[in-house]
Amino acid sequence: xxxxxxxxxxxxxxxxxxxxxxxxxxxxxxxxxxxxxxxxxxxxxxxxxxxxxxxxxxxxxxxxxxxxxxxxxxxxxxxxxxxxxxxxxxxxxxxxxxxxxxxxxxxxxxxxxxxxxxxxxxxxxxxxxxxxxxxxxxxxxxxxxxxx
Amino acid sequence: xxxxxxxxxxxxxxxxxxxxxxxxxxxxxxxxxxxxxxxxxxxxxxxxxxxxxxxxxxxxxxxxxxxxxxxxxxxxxxxxxxxxxxxxxxxxxxxxxxxxxxxxxxxxxxxxxxxxxxxxxxxxxxxxxxxxxxxxxxxxxxxxxxxxxxxxxxxxxxxxxxxxxxxxxxxxxxxxxxxxxxxxxxxxxxxxxxxxxxxxxxxxxxxxxxxxxxxxxxxxxxxxxxxxxxxxxxxxxxxxxxxxxxxxxxxxxxxxxxxxxxxxxxxxxxxxxxxxxxxxxxxxxxxxxxxxxxxxxxxxxxxxxxxxxxxxxxxxxxxxxxxxxxxxxxxxxxxxxxxxxxxxxxxxxxxxxxxxxxxxxxxxxxxxxxxxxxxxxxxxxxxxxxxxxxxxxxxxxxxxxxxxxxxxxxxxxxxxxxxxxxxxxxxxxxxxxxxxxxxxxxxxxxxxxxxxxxxxxxxxxxxxxxxxxxxxxxxxxxxxxxxxxxxxxxxxx
Numbered sequence: 255x256x257x258x259x260x261x262x263x264x265x266x267x268x269x270x271x272x273x274x275x276x277x278x279x280x281x282x283x284x285x286x287x288x289x290x291x292x293x294x295x296x297x298x299x300x301x302x303x304x305x306x307x308x309x310x311x312x313x314x315x316x317x318x319x320x321x322x323x324x325x326x327x328x329x330x331x332x333x334x335x336x337x338x339x340x341x342x343x344x345x346x347x348x349x350x351x352x353x354x355x356x357x358x359x360x361x362x363x364x365x366x367x368x369x370x371x372x373x374x375x376x377x378x379x380x381x382x383x384x385x386x387x388x389x390x391x392x393x394x395x396x397x398x399x400x401x402x
Numbered sequence: 403x404x405x406x407x408x409x410x411x412x413x414x415x416x417x418x419x420x421x422x423x424x425x426x427x428x429x430x431x432x433x434x435x436x437x438x439x440x441x442x443x444x445x446x447x448x449x450x451x452x453x454x455x456x457x458x459x460x461x462x463x464x465x466x467x468x469x470x471x472x473x474x475x476x477x478x479x480x481x482x483x484x485x486x487x488x489x490x491x492x493x494x495x496x497x498x499x500x501x502x503x504x505x506x507x508x509x510x511x512x513x514x515x516x517x518x519x520x521x522x523x524x525x526x527x528x529x530x531x532x533x534x535x536x537x538x539x540x541x542x543x544x545x546x547x548x549x550x551x552x553x554x555x556x557x558x559x560x561x562x563x564x565x566x567x568x569x570x571x572x573x574x575x576x577x578x579x580x581x582x583x584x585x586x587x588x589x590x591x592x593x594x595x596x597x598x599x600x601x602x603x604x605x606x607x608x609x610x611x612x613x614x615x616x617x618x619x620x621x622x623x624x625x626x627x628x629x630x631x632x633x634x635x636x637x638x639x640x641x642x643x644x645x646x647x648x649x650x651x652x653x654x655x656x657x658x659x660x661x662x663x664x665x666x667x668x669x670x671x672x673x674x675x676x677x678x679x680x681x682x683x684x685x686x687x688x689x690x691x692x693x694x695x696x697x698x699x700x701x702x703x704x705x706x707x708x709x710x711x712x713x714x715x716x717x718x719x720x721x722x723x724x725x726x727x728x729x730x731x732x733x734x735x736x737x738x739x740x741x742x743x744x745x746x747x748x749x750x751x752x753x754x755x756x757x758x759x760x761x762x763x764x765x766x767x768x769x770x771x772x773x774x775x776x777x778x779x780x781x782x783x784x785x786x787x788x789x790x791x792x793x794x795x796x797x798x799x800x801x802x803x804x805x806x807x808x809x810x811x812x813x814x815x816x817x818x819x820x821x822x823x824x825x826x827x828x829x830x831x832x833x834x835x836x837x838x839x840x841x842x843x844x845x846x847x848x849x850x851x852x853x854x855x856x857x858x859x860x861x862x863x864x865x866x867x868x869x870x871x872x873x874x875x876x877x878x879x880x881x882x883x884x885x886x887x888x889x890x891x892x893x894x895x
């Protein structure tokens with residue numbers, strides 16, 4: 255279980271605001287500085303708001319902790335990362351089949367043979383629906399690997 | 403009465419088919435716990451990209467209407483509101499289902515949703531052109547403030563913390579500056595060539611609304627809880643009873659219309675306010691929370707009566723009346739339609755076809771809703787693991803299909819996962835999305851205002867002079883002050 259308190263999150267937000275403000279205030283040359291006027295305005299507001307958040311935190315001192323069950327989410331998050339890195343190389347359909355099956359199976363309550371067969375059938379039907387919708391009806395050319 | 407001339411467009415075979423599919427799909431999506439109207443509309447936007455503007459908007463409108471009503475199915479049968487708009491429906495809907503009256507409760511829900519919905523669309527038909535003509539008076543400075551108003555309103559109403567809401571809006575506005583500047587053509591914040599076109603609105607919409615929901619589904623592991631036997635109940639009897647509850651219908655519809663017209667308010671506020679009002683006005687106060695039909699009738703007529711009026715500020719000023727309307731704004735923009743008077747002149751045919759289709763969608767929602775009530779138990783039993791995987795695949799393929807650009811998929815997934823973590827600290831997606839949508843409008847008008855102001859008395863004076871500027875600035879301040887007061891009340895409660 256990942257625990258993050260609100261003070262850490264507020265510091266992160268202030269840091270992001272300063273980073274974006276730095277990019278906005280140092281971006282562009284003398285001739286193009288006009289184009290950065292609006293981002294400068296926005297990031298200034300962001301710094302003010304995040305500073306206010308911190309000030310209010312220290313005034314109220316209400317520490318709250320947000321819990322993220324990283325262990326439970328890990329399989330889903332890893333499958334998204336794999337999709338990002340291999341999506342174009344391995345192809346959408348093959349990876350989508352794996353993503354659907356692995357996640358459906360991993361997050362299923364029962365993992366017996368009957369359930370696995372059910373998941374395989376549902377994965378097949380759903381992916382056929384996706385193929386029909388995107389490749390046949392909408393004519394979307396997604397990255398593919400051999401047949402998939 | 404211009405709208406009557408465009409009614410025949412709705413009944414063209416393809417449009418009618420889209421309307422029917424959108425309504426049935428919307429009812430089923432609404433019934434599925436976790437699939438909110440905002441998420442359903444966001445997921446569908448990539449599909450409408452390939453359709454004509456008429457068909458795309460008909461689809462989105464039908465889904466918007468039907469998901470709000472369909473959300474009551476899981477609220478009544480599972481005690482899980484299908485959408486935030488159905489929170490109030492749970493209070494009496496679930497006790498009715500527990501006492502063996504689930505079908506009766508579902509009948510009341512769809513009949514009252516229909517009545518409220520029709521009233522809301524009539525308001526939309528008659529109010530919108532008047533307000534759109536007024537929008538003709540708006541110049542760059544007014545449009546800049548309107549965009550800022552849109553962000554402040556949604557930031558104050560869709561978030562528990564005013565500062566976090568405004569910060570989210572500011573993130574959206576900054577994200578919108580990535581890519582080429584619209585006035586000077588300068589490339590900004592393009593750390594990688596894939597971002598030179600800026601952040602794609604559809605990728606952001608799908609990512610910010612769909613992925614955090616999936617992660618939260620997996621984390622909470624929402625499972626089907628109690629299942630009830632559905633008893634037989636005559637639709638005619640339900641209609642007669644429903645029509646006899648005039649007080650609940652009036653309270654629900656009027657509250658829904660008023661709240662819908664307030665930019666940013668949304669269905670959950672409409673449902674809860676009307677529930678509270680009917681409870682105060684009822685002679686049977688003690689029955690509320692134990693299965694009182696008036697509670698369902700008021701809440702459901704309110705959340706559907708809100709749909710039409712929530713589109714009035716959206717179609718005229720570009721200020722959405724609800725988070726779903728904010729997503730719908732993205733749907734309008736991808737078809738090159740910008741809110742304002744042009745919608746009723748240049749795009750009159752598309753706009754009126756869309757509005758008329760919303761009216762027809764109410765009838766469809768009633769017919770299919772009443773019949774789908776019996777099948778709903780199968781939809782709500784869809785296990786979370788399949789639902790989560792299906793939403794993810796749809797989000798990936800849908801996002802890619804818009805520009806055939808893999809970078810959009812990366813942006814969608816990155817924003818989605820980031821939003822999940824941000825939501826843990828009280829940040830919400832709607833202000834970011836609205837900032838992203840209204841960012842180019844705010845910046846272009848700000849730049850134009852600066853060019854004009856440089857020849858006159860300076861930008862500050864130009865942006866703050868004139869009664870229209872001052873009125874909109876006052877509205878921005880009111881919305882922020884309202885947010886602060888609400889937050890203080892919540893903390894003291």
